[in-house]
Amino acid sequence: MRIVVDLNRCQAFAQCVFLAPGVFSLHGEEALLYQPRVDEAHRDDVLRAAAACPVQAILVECRGAGGDVR
Numbered sequence: 019m020r021i022v023v024d025l026n027r028c029q030a031f032a033q034c035v036f037l038a039p040g041v042f043s044l045h046g047e048e049a050l051l052y053q054p055r056v057d058e059a060h061r062d063d064v065l066r067a068a069a070a071c072p073v074q075a076i077l078v079e080c081r082g083a084g085g086d087v088r
């Protein structure tokens with residue numbers, strides 16, 4: 019699955035960092051880093067993080083069963 023964070027929206031509230039620490043991290047007070055490609059094992063954490071983001075800055079792209087899932 020792939021993730022895109024709209025860094026213009028992100029206010030560095032860090033909810034995503036707490037919910038999916040293996041995927042999101044904060045460097046300094048407001049620089050969010052994230053992995054754009056995430057293993058399916060992190061799927062639930064990432065979806066929770068996206069749902070918890072107060073400004074809906076996290077977009078998650080999941081491939082369906084018909085996609086080119088590896």
Ligand code: SF4
Binds near residue numbers: 029035071075
């Ligand atoms: S929860 Fe949303 S606003 Fe907060 S750091 Fe993550 S992406 Fe940014």
